[in-house]
Amino acid sequence: MPKKIDHGKRKIEIMYAALEVYAQEGKNANLSLIATRCGLSRTTIYQYFKDESDLYHYAVKHTTDLAFESFNSEKWQALTDPVEKLLKTTESIMDMADSYEKQVGNFLKTLDRVEGLTDMIKHRTAKLNLFFSRLARQAIKEGRMRKCSSKDFADKLEVLLESYLFHMVYFPQNKGEIRELVADFIKSNAIAAS
């Protein structure tokens, strides 16, 4: 058994090192720094990733998987009120963004570094949009939200959440405002529970 190391694990190790380096160094990030950070030689990285772009994509895919899957978690299943569910999940998404602040920042900063990354993200947020849209429809049906286009509502919510990410990265001092804007937006469409 010449296998000592779990290939997949090390791949993730490298990826995290990469994320840290990108977050810290931004534009100055490079394979050398990443290699150093995880105690490997620069060339070893090529055993795990085809090239730099491969590493980028893997990182984005991996972290967005983590991020966008969380809102499906069971802890929201218990909630029956769709408006409350909307408030909680959006808040939760922003909380999660906060805790991954550096990594998220890295994503945005690499958006124009890697070909086709925005499309990839757009594709991945589609699930989130659908989730909001469904909740909105349900809320309207249950009389918890005033009649409106559920698609429109979901789009705006998604846009506000994306804004949260952007600001968190570039102007973190404004995070509070957007959190309020999100909550207010949901509430302004809700009808007080009877």
Place this chain on the structure above:
Amino acid sequence: MPKKIDHGKRKIEIMYAALEVYAQEGKNANLSLIATRCGLSRTTIYQYFKDESDLYHYAVKHTTDLAFESFNSEKWQALTDPVEKLLKTTESIMDMADSYEKQVGNFLKTLDRVEGLTDMIKHRTAKLNLFFSRLARQAIKEGRMRKCSSKDFADKLEVLLESYLFHMVYFPQNKGEIRELVADFIKSNAIAAS
């Protein structure tokens, strides 16, 4: 007369060339392309700018000057209703952003390319924030807006406008949603004119 050229003028010429190149080429922009675009040798640029970073800063300063001064322009002076003024100016700012889309995109993309650029921008948007804050206070006093923290209101408006820029650059398909969010936000705080 060995000197024929206005140093300041040429500096601006170069800067505009730079902006165009950054807008068109994004990540692939470089001094060579900029020099070519303004019909100069690459090295001549060093006669006008200390280094590449100097050129960046100059460009950002110059264009934000143009941008953030426009909302002070006389054409809004005629408007007396502060709510209408808010709606018009925010709309105007977004229109302007649209027409400078490429350049704005370039700014965002160079945010982490140049040291201290976010601070610079933050400093410059302070004027805008103040402008909104003043309008809000006025609107409240005139009974055109429900009582709220004018600072808070201005912050949120600023944040929404910044979001517009971010989305315009990375996810332009969502611009419509934010325009609506901005208008709705203002209106939701306004009190119908009697």
Place this chain on the structure above:
Amino acid sequence: MPKKIDHGKRKIEIMYAALEVYAQEGKNANLSLIATRCGLSRTTIYQYFKDESDLYHYAVKHTTDLAFESFNSEKWQALTDPVEKLLKTTESIMDMADSYEKQVGNFLKTLDRVEGLTDMIKHRTAKLNLFFSRLARQAIKEGRMRKCSSKDFADKLEVLLESYLFHMVYFPQNKGEIRELVADFIKSNAIAAS
């Protein structure tokens, strides 16, 4: 029984894989591809060959052994007329070259890749030269060839055959011409059988 595999056999297997890879990939050949082709790990090759150059030499030696021994084969023993024997053997050599075209091409292309390869080839063709020389002497004695230096004759024949290889590799469209030149050269020295 920890040992199951015949070391010598596997060595040859690897070598053939190498030949195929060199033939197909030419300049792009590398140990990785060779290893993949014979279903081994890249590093396993080092169990059989000291290094890449060792593999080259082994391959060249092995194939030239096959090649230059073939003209001694029994099927020519039956022929009694030395001129006919010359025509047949030269033709046979070129036929064989044709069927090993890719491999031969690879040899030529690696001539300057491996130290001392041309000397090795020169040494090996000496046998061929001797063979031609002997046939020429016999033909002259039997009155089937006009008097000339058998050494000279053999040298020229060898040179023409080498040319055949070169052209086959780089300008295969010219193969026909050389085949004719070879035959004409032999015939022009021959005396019609009475």
Place this chain on the structure above:
Amino acid sequence: MPKKIDHGKRKIEIMYAALEVYAQEGKNANLSLIATRCGLSRTTIYQYFKDESDLYHYAVKHTTDLAFESFNSEKWQALTDPVEKLLKTTESIMDMADSYEKQVGNFLKTLDRVEGLTDMIKHRTAKLNLFFSRLARQAIKEGRMRKCSSKDFADKLEVLLESYLFHMVYFPQNKGEIRELVADFIKSNAIAAS
């Protein structure tokens, strides 16, 4: 006048350095060595050649221009006998090859290094082939050569000359044999002048 150096001249200087390096180092040649040889930095070469392949092509084009144009020189115009002209020009071509031995060697060694180089050479030798063909036709018409396909004759002559190059590079000890083969080939087709 900030121009100090003749761009074209330096381009040729670099090319010759490259040829020398290729000839000496063969497979080990690289841009570093070339740069060192002409006393420049590695990167400076990129001011004159787009990339390595550009340098290769330029070298081949330049030297084949020199080589294949020489046989058109005026000194053969005086000769009226086509057979003599064939003998002299072929001899001259081989003489020239001798004097450019290193460079020619370099060509052959780079044949498979650069995409489409053999085609380029084939295209360039077409002129030579035509030249031989025309001479052959003339010779036949004048009764100086026995009837044969002039195309065939030219092809074979070309092939023999190419062989000369190959052997010169790899097995220089055989040059003499080919020189004789060339002369004999021409003579064997000629008819003694009356």
Place this chain on the structure above:
DNA sequence: TATGAATGAGAGTTCATTCAT
């Protein structure tokens, strides 16, 4: 014996920047 892991040496290439004219 076989092989995954890891690496060093080195290749080509880009680009901002300096210098002399």
Place this chain on the structure above:
DNA sequence: GATGAATGAACTCTCATTCAT
């Protein structure tokens, strides 16, 4: 003031090779 020449630093990527298991 303007520019051609030249370069160094840095980056991505390849590949033969060694080592430990």
